[in-house]
Amino acid sequence: MGRAFEYRKARMFKRWDHMAKTFTRIGKDIVLAVKSGGAEPSTNARLRALLQNARAANMPKDTIERAIKRATAKDQEDYxxxxxxxxxxxxxxxxxxxxxxxxxxxxxxxxxxxxxxxxxxxxxxxxxxLFDRKCIFKVANDGKRDVEELELELIDFGADEVFLDEENNQIVIYGEFTAYGSLQSYLEENKFEIVESDFERIPxxxxxxxxxxxxxxxxxxxxxxxxxxxxxxxxxxx
The missing domain is CATH 3.30.70.980 (YebC, transcriptional regulation domain)
Structure with missing residues (x-):
């Protein structure tokens, strides 16, 4: 499965175990995304991805809407x-x-x-x-995709590791930090269900x-x- 997967599996990252902290983290990311790219998900790819993360974390809809509204408020402090x-x-x-x-x-x-x-x-x-900065996507596995063939295809879009997470029935994709946009576009255009996306630093x-x-x-x-x-x-x- 590779170095990135083993590190992610073993890495202590307890913030995700605390729902309130998770919502705070995603909320700040949403504010930054809206300020840099606007409040419309259809034209803001980063915001679109963060909304997927919010849904995956069961973040309430009104909490998401407040974060977007906060980002557009004139008195919002710059993060x-x-x-x-x-x-x-x-x-x-x-x-x-x-x-x-x-x-x-x-x-x-x-x-x-x-x-x-x-x-x-x-x-x-x-x-x-000491660290390589990577982007990561987790997509739903519908059983119709050969993971090895998908990996070969995604290499052209900046992926460097693709594997099946059998426990969660998801396909996990690691790529170069700068490949986030191209990988997101490929996955969206090919109708993959993106469950979560983020950035990691792998030692x-x-x-x-x-x-x-x-x-x-x-x-x-x-x-x-x-x-x-x-x-x-x-x-x-x-």
Whole structure:
């Protein structure tokens, strides 16, 4: 199944286990998408994809509509997407994606979490060599598609890994970060049911730790994920 799948399967990403946090994350993404591409899904591909994510997460319709309306309001604060990079306990690389209306507040908070829990916040770009940024699509498997043939076809559109997730009966597609638009267009034009799409950072190498060491790193990651400005947290812990 490949490196990306195994990493995704093992990666601790507990934010998705908390419905309220999930809705907050998607809501901010919707605001950014509307501000950059407009409030009409038919002409805004990123918004269209986020609405699919919202439905997959069982996000209430009125919550989605409020997020869109908030994005078009004149008094809506501008969100900025910020990435923070550092090392946690035992040399584990940690990359934090945030969406914030106050970067000064957010960086101060993130730095304090690292400092208090055995890590150190570094400079932007210091972990670029450790992670590959990928886009991911999960589509419903109708049983009519040969996954290997589909993979060969999607390579021309920027895909680099396609496999069947039998547990959820979905076809999972990983591609280059810049291939998001072309893959989305192909899937929509060929009538695939896109269940979810997103962006991931896959580590090129992972670090094995003892159970005690893992617990220390997880404590820091959990604290970072609790911050309302934090959208996603990635690490290279095996």
């Amino acid at each position: 900025k997407e910020m990435v923070y990079e550092g090392y946690g306990p035992h040399g584990v690389a940690i990359l934090v994606e945030s969406t914030t209306d106050n970067p000064t507040r957010t960086v101060a908070n993130v730095r304090s979490y690292f400092n208090k829990l055995g890590g150190s916040l570094g400079t932007m770009g210091m972990l670029d060599f 090129n190498d992972t670090k094995k730790l003892s159970e005690e060491e893992i617990a220390e790193v997880e404590k820091l990651i959990e604290r970072i994920e609790e911050d309302d400005d934090v959208q996603r947290v990635f690490h290279n812990m095996a």
